[in-house]
Structure formats: structure tokens, C-alpha cells
Amino acid sequence: GESVGLHLPTLSVQEGDNSIINCAYSNSASDYFIWYKQESGKGPQFIIDIRSNMDKRQGQRVTVLLNKTVKHLSLQIAATQPGDSAVYFCAENRAGSARQLTFGSGTQLTVLP
Amino acid sequence: KAGVTQTPRYLIKTRGQQVTLSCSPISGHRSVSWYQQTPGQGLQFLFEYFSETQRNKGNFPGRFSGRQFSNSRSEMNVSTLELGDSALYLCASSGRLAGALDTQYFGPGTRLTVL
Numbered sequence: 001g002e003s004v005g006l007h008l009p010t011l012s013v014q015e016g017d018n019s020i021i022n023c024a025y026s027n028s029a030s031d032y033f034i035w036y037k038q039e040s041g042k043g044p045q046f047i048i049d050i051r052s053n054m055d056k057r058q059g060q061r062v063t064v065l066l067n068k069t070v071k072h073l074s075l076q077i078a079a080t081q082p083g084d085s086a087v088y089f090c091a092e093n094r095a096g097s098a099r100q101l102t103f104g105s106g107t108q109l110t111v112l113p
Numbered sequence: 114k115a116g117v118t119q120t121p122r123y124l125i126k127t128r129g130q131q132v133t134l135s136c137s138p139i140s141g142h143r144s145v146s147w148y149q150q151t152p153g154q155g156l157q158f159l160f161e162y163f164s165e166t167q168r169n170k171g172n173f174p175g176r177f178s179g180r181q182f183s184n185s186r187s188e189m190n191v192s193t194l195e196l197g198d199s200a201l202y203l204c205a206s207s208g209r210l211a212g213a214l215d216t217q218y219f220g221p222g223t224r225l226t227v228l
Contacts, residue, residue: 046218
């Protein structure tokens with residue numbers, strides 16, 4: 001069936017290193033992708049988004065890459081900091097489905113001192 | 114600019130009861146979406162309202178319902194509560210324009226526990 005999935009449920013990185021969180025999606029009709037960060041006890045926080053007519057977008061310390069050929073999305077975090085420890089979700093908005101997001105299962109990122 | 118607010122933050126109910134959760138979107142936003150988050154199923158879409166109209170509905174039973182008021186505030190209701198309804202209920206707001214695929218901003222959620 002159609003789904004959005006993340007490759008790894010957990011990821012540990014050293015403080016200062018770069019982090020890469022991956023996500024695979026199956027619906028080629030999706031045209032908008034978003035990464036959210038969720039800290040314990042809080043709602044998801046928007047990080048960065050990308051539309052299907054782009055393959056790369058950069059923000060502050062974050063980069064999202066979209067490979068439509070293999071239906072793969074990744075989030076790169078540069079110089080990972082302790083405050084980056086959280087669960088990261090990718091989500092897709094399928095074309096024609098208004099504002100209905102389909103979420104992946106999440107990756108728990110732990111930043112080690 | 115104030116973010117999305119949800120009340121109450123925590124709620125404990127017993128099976129068979131009903132519950133109403135409230136969401137106030139970011140000022141100017143006309144779309145409100147609701148999601149359920151559980152450890153087993155993750156984040157799942159419940160429904161979306163835009164200008165007081167339900168535009169989209171997820172795969173949940175009819176016990177889950179919602180509405181949106183003229184000021185864009187939204188409520189969701191769950192009737193005849195079941196143990197499996199225990200979850201974090203999240204509200205997200207977005208959109209000043211009907212056709213735009215713009216960012217959804219989430220509130221802190223309401224933690225519902227059904228005993």
C-alpha cells in the first residue's frame with residue numbers, strides 16, 4: 001500500500017558531526033514533502049519543506065534532498081547539536097488531497113556528547 | 114505572533130464517555146487539521162476544515178467528528194470512548210488561500226487517556 005517510511009528508527013551521532021535522516025515514499029503523485037521535529041511532550045515543529053519540482057532546498061543548518069526517481073527524501077543536519085535530539089518525521093502531501101499529511105514512522109535522533 | 118493553541122492539554126476519561134477538544138489556529142489561518150498520534154500507529158490524519166467546511170476525512174469511525182467556527186477555531190469530538198482512543202491529539206493550522214499547499218503548524222496537542 002501507499003506509505004511514507006523511514007529507513008532507521010534510531011540514529012546516534014556525535015555532537016558536531018553531520019546527521020543524515022532518510023525517508024522513502026511510495027506515492028509518485030505526492031508533490032509536497034515536509035520534515036518535522038518532535039521533542040518529548042511537544043507537537044511537531046516544522047523544519048523545512050520541498051516541492052516536487054525541486055531536488056534540493058537549504059535552510060539554517062538543514063538541507064533536504066528529494067530524489068523522485070527512487071522516491072527518496074533525506075534530511076541533512078550540519079554540525080549536530082544536543083538540542084537537535086528529537087524524533088524526526090517526514091511527511092507528504094499528496095496532490096489533490098488538500099492539507100492531508102501522511103507521516104512516516106519517525107527516527108529518534110540522539111546526539112552524543 | 115501566537116502559535117496554535119489547544120485546550121485542554123491533558124484529559125482523563127472513562128470508556129463510554131465523550132470528549133471535546135479545542136484548537137485555536139494561528140491568526141489569519143483558515144485551515145485546521147486534526148491528527149491522532151499513538152505509539153503503535155504513529156501520526157494519522159483525522160480530518161481537515163477550511164472556512165467551516167470539512168474538506169477531507171481520514172479513515173476513522175464516525176465516533177470522531179469535528180467542526181469549525183467562523184473565527185476558524187475548531188473542535189473535535191469523540192463519542193463513546195474506547196481504550197484505544199488514548200492518544201495525543203494534534204491540531205495543525207495553515208493556509209490563507211484555499212488552493213495553496215502551505216505549511217501546517219502544529220499545536221502542543223491534547224493528551225487523552227481513556228480508562
